[in-house]
Structures are given as structure tokens and as C-alpha cells.
Amino acid sequence: MTTTTDSPRWFxxxxxxxxxxxxxxxxxxxxxxxxxxxxxxxxPALTFTANGWSSFVAAVKNGKFPA
Known part of the structure; x- marks a missing residue:
């Protein structure tokens, strides 16, 4: 992971x-x-890789995690 001094900008x-x-x-x-x-x-915050987060979001959009 890249080290940074940036603070997260949450949205x-x-x-x-x-x-x-x-x-x-x-x-x-x-x-x-x-x-x-x-x-x-x-x-606490969870930290994902960019690819891991994209995969998770795609799975949610495709209904892989039913409510």
C-alpha cells in the first residue's frame, strides 16, 4: 500500500x-x-484495495448480497 499523509475526505x-x-x-x-x-x-474504518472495493460494489449491484 502507498503511504500518504493525506487525511481521508469522507463522503x-x-x-x-x-x-x-x-x-x-x-x-x-x-x-x-x-x-x-x-x-x-x-x-474504526475498513480499508479495501481499489480492486477489492470495485469488486464488492459490482457484486452488490448484481444482487449477490440479497437483503
């Missing part, structure tokens, strides 16, 4: 209007995609 999807069950993603960290619970911004 929520424009689709995140579902009563608070949201995640935030930071897309400004080279080679990594940090993800956190928007209700707990000081809590």
Missing part, C-alpha cells in the same frame, strides 16, 4: 437517504479505499 452516496444506515467512503487515498459507518465517524 456519502447521493443514494444514502435511508434513515441513517449509511457508510462513508474516502476516495482520495492512493491505492486504498477506506470505508466507515456514518453513524460512528470516530470508530
Amino acid at each position: 456519502k452516496s447521493s443514494y444514502s437517504n435511508n434513515g441513517g444506515n449509511c457508510i462513508e467512503v474516502a476516495a482520495n487515498i492512493p491505492g486504498a479505499v477506506p470505508v466507515r459507518d456514518s453513524k460512528d465517524p470516530n470508530g
Whole structure:
């Protein structure tokens, strides 16, 4: 992973209007995609590789994780 001194710039999807069950993603960290619970911004964050995150998002969009 690339080392950086950048702080994550967190954002929520424009689709995140579902009563608070949201995640935030930071897309400004080279080679990594940090993800956190928007209700707990000081809590832990998971970090995915860019390819891992893209694969996860594609699986969600394709219904691989039914509700």
C-alpha cells in the first residue's frame, strides 16, 4: 500500500437517504479505499484495495448480497 499523509475526505452516496444506515467512503487515498459507518465517524474504518472495493460494489449491484 502507498503511504500518504493525506487525511481521508469522507463522503456519502447521493443514494444514502435511508434513515441513517449509511457508510462513508474516502476516495482520495492512493491505492486504498477506506470505508466507515456514518453513524460512528470516530470508530474504526475498513480499508479495501481499489480492486477489492470495485469488486464488492459490482457484486452488490448484481444482487449477490440479497437483503
